[in-house]
Amino acid sequence: MxxxxxxxxxxxxxxxxxxxxxxxxxxxxxxxRAEYVNGNWVPYRRKMVVLEPKGEQFSTLLNKAMNKxxxxxxxxxxxxxxxxxxxxxxxxxxxxxxxxxxYVQMPNVDPLKExxxxxxxxxxxxxxxxxxxxxxxxxxxxxxxxx
Numbered sequence: 001m002x003x004x005x006x007x008x009x010x011x012x013x014x015x016x017x018x019x020x021x022x023x024x025x026x027x028x029x030x031x032x033r034a035e036y037v038n039g040n041w042v043p044y045r046r047k048m049v050v051l052e053p054k055g056e057q058f059s060t061l062l063n064k065a066m067n068k069x070x071x072x073x074x075x076x077x078x079x080x081x082x083x084x085x086x087x088x089x090x091x092x093x094x095x096x097x098x099x100x101x102x103y104v105q106m107p108n109v110d111p112l113k114e115x116x117x118x119x120x121x122x123x124x125x126x127x128x129x130x131x132x133x134x135x136x137x138x139x140x141x142x143x144x145x146x147x
Contacts, residue, residue, distance in 0.1 A: 003073075008132045010054060010074030015125040017077055018049045022118045029109045032097045041097065044107040046083035051075050083108055 025046050028034060034044035054074040085108045093102030 004135045005132060007074040008128050008135065010076060011128045012125060012132070014049070014051050014075045014077050015121050015128065018051075018121040019118060019125065021047050021049050021080060022114055022121060025109050026111065026114050026118075028107060029111060031107055032095075032104060034107070043087050043105050044109065046085070046107065046109045047080050048083055049080055050078045052078040 025044075028044035031044040033041040035042050052075070054076040087105040087108050089103045090106050091102055092098055092104050095104045098104050
């Protein structure tokens with residue numbers, strides 16, 4: 001009875017974490033000293049959330065559902081990975097982190113890409129809120145029938 005709500009709540013949790021990671025990326029768009037590695041400061045590296053199905057694969061769940069078995073699933077965050085694209089080089093000889101040629105390594109965060117990802121995560125979150133509210137409404141209506 002509550003499996004739909006559990007699935008939707010897992011998606012809400014995953015999308016919320018995705019929005020938090022995107023916000024962190026945007027906040028660190030100019031961070032040239034995010035980590036100290038081997039005696040040198042390195043810029044912030046863009047992070048991405050990897051989502052995967054909770055439990056079994058879709059085909060297995062579909063077969064179980066067709067056989068009227070109990071099916072509970074959802075989505076989970078499997079890991080947060082760093083984007084390995086190279087850092088951007090910006091010519092700014094006055095910057096304290098500039099190399100001998102005057103170039104500064106800047107984070108590999110693209111604000112346009114982050115905003116597109118943020119809009120996608122927000123829309124997914126909103127869709128799951130709508131599903132959650134619809135499921136809740138149907139459960140309330142079912143309880144009203146029993147009165």
